[in-house]
Amino acid sequence: MENNPFSLKNKRILITGASSGIGRAIAVECSKMGACVIITGRNEERLKATILEIGDDKVQYIIANFAKDDDVLALCNKIEDLDGLVNCAGLTKVLPFNFAKPSDFKEVMDVNFFAPAELTRLLLKAGKIRKKGSIVFISSISGVLCSAPAASIYSSSKGAVNGLVKGMALDLAPKGIRVNCVNPGMITTDIFSDGKIMQEQLKEDMKRYPLKRYGKPEEVAYSVIYLLSDASSWVTGSNLIIDGGYTLL
């Protein structure tokens, strides 16, 4: 297609959490739109599976554990100039508030909030995000528009991300760098693989979505493509809600 405003051709994009679920779909779909993607995660095998799905063995992957400050710095050092950054790595910890200790909050905040904030800061400081670049955070509807039983820790981390995005968007506007958030409802991935939430509960929950199903990872990826592309060149500090209508009710 000539002159496609959604094209990511010639754009270099770093995607965190690209070894699974939503991050993997973002890497695959961005690459289909012509981007040169660089992917990161903890698990080498799963990163390689993403590369296999992209079908280009020249894709660069970098292993980093966001629970370690040194890894965040090392990751930044290995990166060359970027046009886009997608902060997608994240985890949840399902715990009723009465049981949620500071150490539990820290475990989630470190990966969902502090690591992406610091990675982005380090990249900016090193001048590795080009003018007119686009930064996208994968937040959630949880913590921004709603929450769920035993989700106070997760919601706090995503609420914090949401605030961060708005502040960053203002501070980076003079550089012409845009910062936005995508806020998905439930997407079918491995995020609840610890089994604390039962399959039946998830099936029940699914019925509460006006579109009667959970989302697919690629349905989040398409919105990320929009925010990374020139199609969204006047969009910054925004929340893009992708939830099958869940928060309408």
Place this chain on the structure above:
Amino acid sequence: MDLLTFTTNFADQFEETEISAFTPNTNYKELEEWSSLIALSIIAMIDEEYDVSIKGDDIRSAETIEDLFTIVKNRK
């Protein structure tokens, strides 16, 4: 590990159900107050008090408080 203490710890996760309703033979999923949040509180309580991680499926497969006690005891 002691069954009576376990039963008390179990009962502590409920707000409204009379304490007398909780015995080792109580079929807990039939209690009116039973909910997914209480299920998650039981999982968290077992983690905190007994240092054992159980799953939603364990809550489902056990019927009585004693069944769950046995699952936890076997994993200690």
